[in-house]
Amino acid sequence: MTKDAATQEAQTGIKERRESGEFVRGVSGLRHSIGDPEFPPEAGRYHLFVALNCPWCHRVTLARSILGLQDSITMDVAFPNRTNEDDPEGPNLWEFAPDRVASLTREPLPECTGETGTGKELRLTRDIYREEGSSEQSVPILYDKLAKRIVNNESADILRMLNRHARALGGTPSDPGLLPDDTRKRDEIDALNERIYVTINNGAYKAGFSSDQEIYENAFHAYFETLSFLDELLSDGRLFLTGNDFTEADLRLFPTLYRHDPVYYVRMKLNGAHIYDYPNLWCWVCRVYALDGVAQSGSLIHCRQGYFGRSWNGVIPAGPIKPMQYPNAYMQLEEP
Known part of the structure; x- marks a missing residue:
């Protein structure tokens, strides 16, 4: 991995990689x-x-x-x-x-x-x-x-x-914001960001949009290995990925897991498990969704329309309906 692995994908051999069937993000x-x-x-x-x-x-x-x-x-x-x-x-x-x-x-x-x-x-x-x-x-x-x-x-x-620059821009961030001053905690966040970007955020696209079976399967397994790792990380009772404060690592993980059950499970061929099969991660998704402003920051209607509306026939799946329709499912937090 490059030093920018948490931000962007390495561009080496991009022409050959794409020709071989790999999805490579620019x-x-x-x-x-x-x-x-x-x-x-x-x-x-x-x-x-x-x-x-x-x-x-x-x-x-x-x-x-x-x-x-x-x-x-x-x-x-x-x-x-x-x-x-x-x-x-x-x-x-x-x-x-x-x-x-x-x-x-x-x-x-x-x-x-x-x-x-x-x-x-x-x-x-x-x-x-x-x-x-x-x-x-x-x-x-x-x-x-x-x-x-x-x-x-x-x-x-x-x-x-x-x-x-949140305060200077007119915001009202809570302390310590998305990135604490503590160097050790920042290093922890950076390490999580890198793994989450490579295997989850960009990994979902590697699985869904690569046309080579081996590349897809490697991305598939890396994605679910990281889900298991994160579920275990949360098993000690912490509220968020690095402790009891919501940080940048949580923010960067949430958009992918928010989409997993209703969209990526089918569209990105990530049908190994649902997020509700990981009890600690499921509670974490529900916990983040309940934070002020989070529900209004995204739309699963837009997600379903955007991902499936561009598929080969444009037909959008009507589900899922278990455990209930989404995003209502994220409002039913039950601690494990």
Whole structure:
């Protein structure tokens, strides 16, 4: 693993790896920081472009809520499916389309918005990048409304800068925030972040989108080995991964496990077990979901629409319904 293994995937031999059937995630190219001279930490200055089905965006919307930044950092939400083949601008582009009808609900999704961050009412994230001279298209995007520039499009970077400057940005973080000052605890969080990113966050995509059987099976087994490791870690009665404080490690794990039972079990071929088969992890998911702002930071309707709506036939599974419909299942915390 590289020193950046908790943030991005190694890009060595990327062409050959993709040709062999491996899913290889690209690297985000815009990596400025709030706190740089041109991007001072100021309340009301910054904006997020996200899609609620995207787990990397979910990290950022969680941080925005946990740190109390909902009122001081504005946000636009893209439709969970990208553009179709018949779109005049081409297929597979993130778009801001508040009137687009979701096949799952047969109506527009109320969380979806138009584009308000640039002041130009752009429809596509691609066009936001073009204003910057970039050919990228991804979300999340952290945007400076005053400078009219993209600050950063790497979710791991955005988490840290929002946490570091939360109070100056107008937030109300609880102490010690997502990253404590204690060096030993930070090292513990960094080690968890690395394993969680490689085997869980990115590992789910290795399993779901790689087309080689051996690569899929290696990702599958690594994913469930880490679930067992985390379930055992939580077996001593601690509330969160490193103790009784919610930290960045918890935040980075949650978006994937939130999606596992209702989406990834089927869509990513991760059908080894449900999260409710791991009693300590199940309680942990329910515990995190109950934190202020967490339920409002994501949407399983967007997740189901986004993942299954792009599958070969576009049909979205109606379940699961056991232990009950999701996300209601996450509201039924019973300690083991």
